[in-house]
Amino acid sequence: MRRTVTVMIRKLAVLVLTLILVGFSAGCGDSEPVRVGTKAMMNMSMATASSNTMPMGLACDSAYEWFGFCEGDHLIFCAGGTWWDLNCGVLGFSCEEDDFVDCY
Numbered sequence: 001m002r003r004t005v006t007v008m009i010r011k012l013a014v015l016v017l018t019l020i021l022v023g024f025s026a027g028c029g030d031s032e033p034v035r036v037g038t039k040a041m042m043n044m045s046m047a048t049a050s051s052n053t054m055p056m057g058l059a060c061d062s063a064y065e066w067f068g069f070c071e072g073d074h075l076i077f078c079a080g081g082t083w084w085d086l087n088c089g090v091l092g093f094s095c096e097e098d099d100f101v102d103c104y
Helices: 002-022 037-044
Strands: 046-051 066-072 074-079 082-087 095-097 101-103
Touching: 037 066, 037 101, 066 095, 074 101
Parallel strands: none
Antiparallel strands: 046 082, 066 074, 074 082, 095 101
16 A cells, blocks of 8 residues: 555656646647646546547547546546546536646
């Protein structure tokens, strides 16, 4: 258990540092995925793995890593080569897109 927590903390630290170094980009418009916010990242364990390609043909690769979009209260985002589905409603939030897409 302790090892699992340590590994998760290390992964989160690497993620935060990566985001700081890469920088956050502004939204790309309604039709393009936008950067995923921190609530979604912190609740990734609550998300369901979907597939590596979305129906609209977007492959989850390095170009879309930590980008996502809303489908109702569901936040669909790319991480680790897989598209994930996070139900913001279960967390007591709704999925919204602004400069970031996140559960607000």
